[in-house]
Amino acid sequence: MKHLGILAHSTEGAALCFRAFCQEGFAELGPHDHPDVTLDCIAMARSMPAWDAADHQAIRATLAASVQRLARAGADFFVCPDNTAHMALELPGEDLALPGLHIADVVADQAAADGHRRVGVLGTRYLMDGPVYPRAFAGHGIQAEIPGDEDRRTINHTIFSELVNGVFTESARRDFTAIIERLAARGCDAVALVCTEIPLLITPDASPLPTLDSTRLLARAAFDTATGRRPFPTWHGGPKP
Structure with missing residues (x-):
């Protein structure tokens, strides 16, 4: 091994x-x-x-x-x-x-294997505004969907003020669930949890969409x-x- x-x-x-x-x-x-x-x-x-x-x-x-x-x-x-x-x-x-x-290739491979076509991307503001996941998903013909401006600010603030410090609150879980619901309304068929702390906050049973847990x-x-x-x-x- x-x-x-x-x-x-x-x-x-x-x-x-x-x-x-x-x-x-x-x-x-x-x-x-x-x-x-x-x-x-x-x-x-x-x-x-x-x-x-x-x-x-x-x-x-x-x-x-x-x-x-x-x-x-x-x-x-x-x-x-x-x-x-x-x-x-x-x-x-x-x-x-x-x-x-x-990591993005691993996530994109799984998204393709699961048959997803439009995937919401939740991560830091640097990542959501960057090319890593649009590139990785495009290689499989998958559209990467980014949350709106206010939602991106909420996600980024929560990551750096709470999640990376091991703080996971019900308030943050509600915020993220609402953001995922908005992505579903925009036609997403899955959500990629691509800050590696987000899976500690949003479990599959708590998400309105199927999740791609980048960490696991x-x-x-x-x-x-x-x-x-x-x-x-x-x-x-x-x-x-």
Whole structure:
């Protein structure tokens, strides 16, 4: 089995990915068993000024240093359970020290397998305004639908003031449910939870639309890669076609 490296950027999403990866092992390999996994996290505070300044190259450099540490720890490949971070990871630059799975490709593959045609995208304002998911979904002929301006502000504020800090309130759940209902009214047949903390707030039974849980989908893809059931990744960062 291959050794997984988890490139953490936001802690709650990374912790959920770690747990979900190990739980896949418990279910399929036996009690207490899972492939080796190492998690590396450089505090997101180091990158927030660069996010606000749209200095994605600086963020890429920080993430690359984390991947290098995972490589030194013996990891064979990496995943990054932070959708927004992929905006930086996709930039041209020196190859990352390890090959990795791209979270948006994992989510888009599942959306296509489920037969979805128009998918609402819930994430940080950086991600919702960016190209990562429109590109990934377009490769499968799927339309990415972004919430309206006010809804995007609500989502982003909740992510950074609550979710990444481990705060999950009924008020936020109602807000997100209403946003998903508005996406359904616009013709969406699913919603992609592509801030990795959102699945901790919106569970499938609470959502008006079928959900694409980016965190657990990535964990499952990582497990399948580590156990040889999924082709080993070749992406070392950089632009995706």
